[in-house]
Amino acid sequence: MLANINVLLLDYALGSLKRQGGKSIFIFLVLCLLIFLLASVLMIADAIKFELNTTLKTLPQITLQRFVAGRQTNVSVERVDTILALNGVERAIPRVWGYYYFKPAGVNFSIVGIDAYEEPYKKRLSELTRTFDLSTLEKEGGMIVGEGVQNVLRENYYSDFFNFITPKGERYPLKIAGVFHSDIALESNDLMLVPKQAAYTIFGMPPEEATDIVVHVSNPVEIPTIVQKITERYPDLRAITQDDLRISYQNIFDYKSGFFLSLFIVCVFAFFIVIYDKASGLSSEERREIGILKALGWRMSDIVHAKFYESFVMALSAFLTGFCAALFFVYVLQAPLLRSVFIGYSELKPPFRLPFSVDVKMIVLLFFLSVPVYIAATLIPSWKAASLDADEVMR
Amino acid sequence: MSLTPEIIALLLLDAVFLLFGGIAFVLSAGIAWRWRSNETTELQYALHRRSYLVSVIINYIFMLKIPLFAFFIYTCDKLSAIITGAMCASGVVNSVDFGLYLTLFKIVNLYVFGFWLLLNDADMNDEKLPFTRLKFILFILFFIPLCVEIGLEIGFFTSLNVSKIVSCCGTLFSASSTSSISLLFSVDEKIWMMIFYGCFALSVAAYASRSPLASVVSNLLLALFALIALILFFSPYVYELPTHHCPFCLLQKEYFYVGYLLYALLFSGTFYAAAGGVLDLVQKRYTKRFYRLSLFFNTVYVIGISLYPLSYYLRNGVWL
Incomplete structure (x- = not known):
């Protein structure tokens, strides 16, 4: 009909x-x-x-986080060597990163510590680090910030440097050495790339620890096996794979x-x-x-x-x-x-x-x-x- | 249970179907009970009007059910991305015990309601309204599978467990699986292929002999064996993978959604001959249009599905 x-x-x-x-x-x-x-x-x-x-595609294949009493804590850097010894693991990189709360604007900046002598764990980061000279960054105490961060800082009259307040209550100034634009805005708008040493100081973390460890596996099919090996060796580590995130x-x-x-x-x-x-x-x-x-x-x-x-x-x-x-x-x-x-x-x-x-x-x-x-x-x-x-x- | 937008859409329409199906059911019961075609009372006129409403409702349900069936399969395909182990709709469908029955009920209901509409058309186009009582008795019967289907669908989506690990179609449709389908694998797939072509030849012969009964039987057999042959013989040629026998992966992007076309051809081809044949048996006449349509769709299907092994053989020089 x-x-x-x-x-x-x-x-x-x-x-x-x-x-x-x-x-x-x-x-x-x-x-x-x-x-x-x-x-x-x-x-x-x-x-x-x-x-x-x-x-997601640019994120690390496996992220290892340490949990104590159900809360994420720092993981000791020593473990990187043990993980590197596993067959199939291509790279294992300890990361130092975290959020820094900037009260006047009521915002959280994401601070990521980068090292001139360490291979960055992300392709986009390595592109960034190529355009900026990292060793001078370390020497002169500078940082690279995302566009959004730059705007917030400028509104608060920090046009060429920023004073971090460390947990000890000291001021720790870093120069704004550069600003980057990224085609994927979500992840990089609130980003501050600082030298690793500076990140340790800002967070007040002991240098033998890291926030988490990212692992790169040469054959993606082996990811579940490697995750199993790592979590058996260190039961307090929680592994998050790309697939988990996607789901x-x-x-x-x-x-x-x-x-x-x-x-x-x-x-x-x-x-x-x-x-x-x-x-x-x-x-x-x-x-x-x-x-x-x-x-x-x-x-x-x-x-x-x-x-x-x-x-x-x-x-x-x-x-x-x-x-x-x-x-x-x-x-x-x-x-x-x-x-x-x-x-x-x-x-x-x-x-x-x-x-x-x-x-x-x-x-x-x-x-x-x-x-x-x-x-x-x-x-x-x-x-x-x-x-x-x-x-x-x-x- | 995960409430994705697709599932909510399906459940919403299920609710609409149930509501309208229920109204049609109550009306049908009244009509089937009190219909007297030789009386000219007020009541009979009212019943005739109501009978029209029922046919409008069933038309509405049927017209939506066809695209919704494809949408259901698509939803399962999409869910396979979240459910561990599933790689296509079959894993999702089989993750719940009665998932396969749900799919079967959906197909059966399409046939049944399609038949009802043909009967309705024949009834409305005859000034004596010869099948009015019959069609409402039939609808009362057909309402049961509709309710079962909707019940199964609600049950299916409620008991769908996202964190449960399910089997992938590679194991479900293989000789090693413990399901009933593995029995079919014990027979050589060439035999199934020959039975399939045999059934097609039978249906052509039935067309030539102008016998409705032969058309019904041969087309029902064709529908059954076409599915079996598709799983056992033809699908590896589509996937170009000797071990892959899944009838659901055909519907995926990698194979250019060819499954939607193939199934549409197969179902409409066998439907016209089977439903039209039954209708002709009831009416004791021969409607050439049904069989011609059926023959056309069936032939296109057979040619289409045969091209896969042939082109594979021409390109590679071997059979799988």
Whole structure:
């Protein structure tokens, strides 16, 4: 029945939508708004997930963290040698990094200690260290900061250096030797690269310890085996692999958008009732119209057909409008307000751009969440309208 | 249980189906109980109107069920990225005991509702409305598998455990597995292949002989053996990997989503002949359109699936 399109009926349906004017526009706008909201949320979630997954590829294969009483603590540097001795481990690098809370701006800077004589654990870091001369950085007590950090510092009148306060309460000034721009903004906006020695001083850490250890394995297939070997040797180390991170990203974002969607369902049901009500309340004009059509020889199926076209055209155009509006809102306007739902509290709020990631799957998903529900709501009312008797209405 | 947007969408539509299916069920029961085609009372007119509503509802459900089936498989494919061990939809489907039954019920329901719509069409286009009572009795029966399917689907998504380790399709569809499918592996795959072509030949013969019954039987056999032959014989040629027999991986990007096309062809081909044949048996006549459509889809399927081993042989000079 619904498979073959009758152009004349479609034309009639369009005309009928036009005649209803105000009523159609109201429903159209509400439907648009719902779809727009839903599409925006899903797009933001997808875009952030995409961004994180891009970042993920640059992260170390295995990160080893030491846990004492369920809290992460420093790990002793000696262990690096033991881990290096394992077959298959290509590199094991102790890292010194952490957050530095800068009270005036209420932000956390990520401080990463780098060493001129050590191979950096990340490709992007090695690119950075190549452009800046690290040994002079160490000699002169300088650091390289991300764009976001530079802006925050400048707002607080630190234009060429910054005073860190060590745990002992002493001031420890470092010069801003350079500023870097990175194509992936999320990870580097709040970054400060300082010489390793400086990092130890800023954090007040003993030099024989490190924050964590990153391990590079030459054959990625061996990662699970190596993780097993390491955790057997050091049960207090927790290994986080790239795969673990990927799965948890997916889970977090599925959970977040799922949570939103669950709330959204309530709206959908409310909307369902509104539509049902609107579609059931036929004006005397419409009743007379149906009566005339029936008197002219239209069958029930013709009227239901026309009504179906009406609701389908309405739903589809609202879907397309809402979807395009969401595209504009998310990728051109960068989703003001809504994106903070996903990005969370982080105070440095890296002003990153949401990367464009829309695929057919999302369009299909959005379609299933909106159009069938709308059509379902109009099914019974349009049948009711179609089953009116001609003589009864026109009497 | 993990509530991904896809699962929520599926569950939402399930709820809609259940609601409307329930309404249609109640209406059908009333119609089947009180329908008298030779009476001209007010009640009979009201029943006729209601019967129209039921057909609208079933049309709605069926039209959505077709794309939703593909969407369900796609959702499982996506979940396979989070579930340890699963590499395609089959791992996810099999991670719950009744996952396979759920998929089967989905396919069966598509056939059954498709048949109902054909019957409905035949009924509406006949001024005597000869099948009205029959079709509503049938719908009352068909409502049960629909409810079972929805129940299984809800159960499936609730008991889906993200942290459980499941088997990958490489082990599920292999001779070594302990599932019922391993029994099929004990027979040489060439035999299955020949049975498949035999069934196709039978269906062509049935078309030539213009017998609805033969068409129904041969096409049901074709559907069954086409799936078995696909798993055992044809899939390794698609994957170009002698040990890989999964019927779900066909649906993945690596193989250009060819599975969606192949299954659509196979199901529509066998559906038209089987459902149309049953309808013809009921009506005691012969509708050529059904069998022609069926023959067309089946032939395209057979040619399509045969191209894989042939092109493999032409390129490499050996059979797998």
